Amino acid sequence: MFLTEDPAFIPALRAKAAAGARVRLLYGDPTSREVIRRSTDEGIGKMAISAKIRNALALVRQLDGEPGVEIRCHATTLYNSIYRYDDEMIVNSHVLGITAPHAPAMHLRRLSAGDLFGTYVQSFDRVWDTAKPPKW
Template sequence: MPNQRLRDALLRNGLSFEHVARATTVDPKTVERWITRDRTPYPRHRHVIASMVKESETYLWPNALAKDAKKEINESEVVQVYAHRHSISADVWRHMLDGAKLNVSILVYSGMFLVDNPALIRTLRQKAEEGVKIRILLGDPASREVARRSEEEGIGKGTLAAKVRNALAFFKPLADSGHAEVRCHKTTLYNSIYRFDDEMLINTHVLGFMAGHAPVLHLRRLSGGDLFETYAESFQGVWDAAKPPKW
């Protein structure tokens, strides 16, 4: 069976068999076999290719790493665990946002705590002008999922929907100017996701608690790791199913 992930990654980056062959110092026929026959390259070649196509080794070759090695890598992806989101300092958020060069992706229901940063819109606009892709996923305020989560937090059926509408109004200028793409989702969220390139904050959702009081995982992407990729794929799945908001 062909390695479609590797084939697609090369196509997305405009890379031919010859490009990869030169970078890995192998014959182009060898590169072709890596794709058409799903042969697994040596680790040194996997490192080079993963860097060229900006994907993880685990994504390109899911079965390449031994179980013990993968376990160690996955554990190493966890930088820190916070007992509560509100305990994360403003400096941590600022450092991660300022360091983003390619991608800022946010998946929440409302994320209204973000507006406490008066410079957020200006910073996101500047990042977008520098070439950073800004994607913001908010809950659909008319959805059953938002109403249910509002009740589960103990704040009343319509409270969270009102917060979402406020968040939509807050981010609308970014969408109108083309500096960010905003979509609304109808997903039952088990966690919120805040991604800044290869770093990510995962805010778990706990029944009966507002998100600010729930635990957060700080992850850093490692080549060969599964944990970061799991949440990255989750974000993409919600993004693909989401729709533009009804401003």
């Protein structure tokens, strides 16, 4: 939610896509048992994360159909949140009983040596490949 609450977020994504960037937004399916389980595990109420996702989807919906922008939802286990920009990413690990803002986050860069960055790219791509467009 912290990204979609920034008034500059949607215009920035629209501009990046118009300039040729590939923008992929991937959210947990708010109706999936995995999202509901995560919400329960965090102790914030059964449907709290579902409501946050629905709110985020409502805000990004205006980008649906824009050239270069794809939006999908998935129903896989929520191990982490990945925010990637070119050769950098933030990975926010999900920790049982801890809400996302209080869980650890790693700043990763693609380097010529090592494969941690690539591991998270592959993870995202695997989930992306199973995801479907949101049910608006």
